[in-house]
Amino acid sequence: MPNKLSKRINHERFNRYVKRSSEVGRTDNNGLHRLALSQADKEIRDQLKVWFEQAGLTTTVDDFGNMYGRREGKNPHLKPIVIGSHLDTQPYGGRFDGVLGVLAGLEVVESLNDDHIQTERPIVIVNFTNEEGARFPQPMLGSGAITEHFNKSFVYEIQDEKGITFEQALQEIGYVGKEEYRLKEAEYYLELHIEQGPMLERNSKQIGVVGGIQGMDWLDVNVIGEKNHAGPTAMEDRKDALASSARMISTLYEITNSYSGLKTTVGKLHVHPNVANVVPGNVEWVLDVRHEDDTLRMTALDEMRHALKQQAALDGTSVTVNELWASPAVLFDEDVLGAIEKSTDNLGLTRMKLYSGAGHDSKYMPYFGKTGMIFIPSVQGVSHREDELSHDHDLHNGVEVLLHTVMQLDAN
Amino acid sequence: MPNKLSKRINHERFNRYVKRSSEVGRTDNNGLHRLALSQADKEIRDQLKVWFEQAGLTTTVDDFGNMYGRREGKNPHLKPIVIGSHLDTQPYGGRFDGVLGVLAGLEVVESLNDDHIQTERPIVIVNFTNEEGARFPQPMLGSGAITEHFNKSFVYEIQDEKGITFEQALQEIGYVGKEEYRLKEAEYYLELHIEQGPMLERNSKQIGVVGGIQGMDWLDVNVIGEKNHAGPTAMEDRKDALASSARMISTLYEITNSYSGLKTTVGKLHVHPNVANVVPGNVEWVLDVRHEDDTLRMTALDEMRHALKQQAALDGTSVTVNELWASPAVLFDEDVLGAIEKSTDNLGLTRMKLYSGAGHDSKYMPYFGKTGMIFIPSVQGVSHREDELSHDHDLHNGVEVLLHTVMQLDAN
Numbered sequence: 001m002p003n004k005l006s007k008r009i010n011h012e013r014f015n016r017y018v019k020r021s022s023e024v025g026r027t028d029n030n031g032l033h034r035l036a037l038s039q040a041d042k043e044i045r046d047q048l049k050v051w052f053e054q055a056g057l058t059t060t061v062d063d064f065g066n067m068y069g070r071r072e073g074k075n076p077h078l079k080p081i082v083i084g085s086h087l088d089t090q091p092y093g094g095r096f097d098g099v100l101g102v103l104a105g106l107e108v109v110e111s112l113n114d115d116h117i118q119t120e121r122p123i124v125i126v127n128f129t130n131e132e133g134a135r136f137p138q139p140m141l142g143s144g145a146i147t148e149h150f151n152k153s154f155v156y157e158i159q160d161e162k163g164i165t166f167e168q169a170l171q172e173i174g175y176v177g178k179e180e181y182r183l184k185e186a187e188y189y190l191e192l193h194i195e196q197g198p199m200l201e202r203n204s205k206q207i208g209v210v211g212g213i214q215g216m217d218w219l220d221v222n223v224i225g226e227k228n229h230a231g232p233t234a235m236e237d238r239k240d241a242l243a244s245s246a247r248m249i250s251t252l253y254e255i256t257n258s259y260s261g262l263k264t265t266v267g268k269l270h271v272h273p274n275v276a277n278v279v280p281g282n283v284e285w286v287l288d289v290r291h292e293d294d295t296l297r298m299t300a301l302d303e304m305r306h307a308l309k310q311q312a313a314l315d316g317t318s319v320t321v322n323e324l325w326a327s328p329a330v331l332f333d334e335d336v337l338g339a340i341e342k343s344t345d346n347l348g349l350t351r352m353k354l355y356s357g358a359g360h361d362s363k364y365m366p367y368f369g370k371t372g373m374i375f376i377p378s379v380q381g382v383s384h385r386e387d388e389l390s391h392d393h394d395l396h397n398g399v400e401v402l403l404h405t406v407m408q409l410d411a412n
Numbered sequence: 413m414p415n416k417l418s419k420r421i422n423h424e425r426f427n428r429y430v431k432r433s434s435e436v437g438r439t440d441n442n443g444l445h446r447l448a449l450s451q452a453d454k455e456i457r458d459q460l461k462v463w464f465e466q467a468g469l470t471t472t473v474d475d476f477g478n479m480y481g482r483r484e485g486k487n488p489h490l491k492p493i494v495i496g497s498h499l500d501t502q503p504y505g506g507r508f509d510g511v512l513g514v515l516a517g518l519e520v521v522e523s524l525n526d527d528h529i530q531t532e533r534p535i536v537i538v539n540f541t542n543e544e545g546a547r548f549p550q551p552m553l554g555s556g557a558i559t560e561h562f563n564k565s566f567v568y569e570i571q572d573e574k575g576i577t578f579e580q581a582l583q584e585i586g587y588v589g590k591e592e593y594r595l596k597e598a599e600y601y602l603e604l605h606i607e608q609g610p611m612l613e614r615n616s617k618q619i620g621v622v623g624g625i626q627g628m629d630w631l632d633v634n635v636i637g638e639k640n641h642a643g644p645t646a647m648e649d650r651k652d653a654l655a656s657s658a659r660m661i662s663t664l665y666e667i668t669n670s671y672s673g674l675k676t677t678v679g680k681l682h683v684h685p686n687v688a689n690v691v692p693g694n695v696e697w698v699l700d701v702r703h704e705d706d707t708l709r710m711t712a713l714d715e716m717r718h719a720l721k722q723q724a725a726l727d728g729t730s731v732t733v734n735e736l737w738a739s740p741a742v743l744f745d746e747d748v749l750g751a752i753e754k755s756t757d758n759l760g761l762t763r764m765k766l767y768s769g770a771g772h773d774s775k776y777m778p779y780f781g782k783t784g785m786i787f788i789p790s791v792q793g794v795s796h797r798e799d800e801l802s803h804d805h806d807l808h809n810g811v812e813v814l815l816h817t818v819m820q821l822d823a824n
Contacts, residue, residue, distance in 0.1 A: 195644060196641060196643070196644055197641060197644020197645055198640075198644070198645065198649060199644060202649070214643065216643075228610075228793065229608060229609060229769060229770065229793070229795065229796070230675065230677035230679060230700050230769065231608075231626065231628075231675070231702060231768065231769015231770040232607065232610070232766075232768070232769040232770065232793065233609055233610065233675070233769070234611070234673075234675070235665075235668060235669065235674075235675060235676070237614070240677075242661070242678055242679070242681065243661065243662075243678070245658070246657070246658040246659075246661035246662045246678075247658075247662050249654070249655065249658035250655075250659050250662050253647075253655050253658075256647060257647065261646075263643070263645070263646070263647060264647070265642035265652075265688075265690075265691055266654055266655070266692075267642060267654070267683070267688045267689055267690045267691060267692055268683065268686050268688040269681070269683050269686070270686075271679070271680065271681050274679070274680050274681070274682075275680055276630060276677075276680040276698040277677065277679055277700055278679045279677055279679060280679055286688040288642050288688055288689055290642070290643060354644075356643065356644070357641060357642065357643020357644040357645070358641065358643040358644065381640065381641070381644065381645070383641065384641070
């Protein structure tokens, strides 16, 4: 089907979308501070409505504030191809995380309009509410809600730091839509996103074909020793929770290296009482373990738990391990991945397969339909920061691959 | 000389001193909150003056607020035997830390009065100002000042958390004395103190003969890696400042164990940004290294610095090490230690030699005269806490040894 396209996407038009979006909630350092359901979010939502109308799309809003722009297909009874992501950002975040996926959908539709192409299937562009979980502390809230991972009262009652509920905030910006407008099905779901990591750049690849989202476990590890004065307490009389934790962490990284592709992070650690001349009585840390193969991850976790107990026994400390959060791996659809690969190759672009370490709305969409994600390089892997950057040519490549993939899948 | 003593100390009188002191600044949990130059400190100082008078001592106060009670000797031209410590406490601290040393001095003098014994040398009891460094952040301020480790303007200008200077606080409680009253010399300095550690209790000894105060170094270690997202960043691409720190700390403890008696503590550690799913870019910690042998400590420190650099090189991190504080070891006088040992043995008490890990006024007193310290057991080594405890019989043993030691030394 790609050969039916008389021309490629319109770079200038797409750049205008990006430019306009980058003005709404702009920070002094050229980033975006556009928290979910804030005034800035209202402004970009109002803008999106205008863009939907200009592109000839029918706009609807559901009761979670998710916004849809629908372009009819030749066969309106077929399930749609859904293209989506989110327009909310992290606090002082970047211009592309999420935003790209929605604006790319617009550009795909406008390109089809330019070429007077009507697809077989309807196309629906979605802007999901509160993907970041930055204001309302539950990431991927809108996509999780429509796929029934969260029930409505849970969503409506979540509060931001000031105690404002999701429902209040939604009402305040006038985006309480109708339950009947919720997306209920999709043949395909496609999401274009910046990588937020360095792999594409380091491997000099233009397109990332995302195999899935890594499974992830967060364990709270609490190492309990005995608080003592550093001066009088002999080494052999100590039960030092930090010394013990240091040995545990070193061991966990050794274990990690024995499993190909496993990623382990101890990013958060608190020492108690955290005084220079006091032997720490208690150290608490969070262990983040990720892999796209759930079985491998579980095996590694078992080995880790065992090693923690063993080290504690050696050190005279005790350790408790509590699961804070577990998220199984999501593997994307092979047909969709194949279409992305073919489109990439047809366009003469280079590609590699990788797995997303972060969560995305794509995580929940396999409950509705065949899902795939496309990554483009982010400069130096920077994301969730104001200086998040993607080169224009990479952005354009990504949108082009998305357009071709839509055409490919529609022809299936 | 001990056989000249017709009887031992008066337990009831000594207990009354302790009881009264324990009421001034008493906390709900039976501890003491008597910060230097506070109203509670004024109250106990006023009480001490009364006790000095009752014991027939001449009271003077110097320009740092240090209080002296002098008992004349047969030969007033001889340098005095000084007995001292401090009446200020940690915030929500214990009843004995410091306090014991001053009250024991009183009881020694009263026991001599009971027996109508006049020593050859004058005896001076000292209550040093702000030993704890809890309110004005410089420990052993009064003893350090008279031994010219701190100059007067430095001492007067030190501020507490509220911005009140030492000088203002001293004026406020009416304890600005005269420069001419500063202690200028001592033949001997004796300090009785609770151990603040578990060694006596664990070894079932009644008296600790303190060989000196351990030398101590505080190093600020800053490990710099690269902040990255936990999700997308492959293990081999990481420069994890916490993983690197964990390996460094493990190695430092291995090195420590290869030096007999060396004590190493990492009690304070901060991770940046300290977020569970972010590979730490920077970890800063304080390394506390102690030993009574300065040469051994320096050798160990050199090995540690080398090991830190080596680990950083292996991990692709970088490390900076800055000396925050260095305090050479203080070794007490052999004659004084001998007198303490002899007194202990004469009294049929058990003893062991140990080194103080914490600082005390005794640290500065060797600049004036031959110094020694006596430790008594603290229950479970607890100190700097409201539940700091010493058994009555241990307290009495300590005062008795102090009295006998004074008599021994006076006969030299």
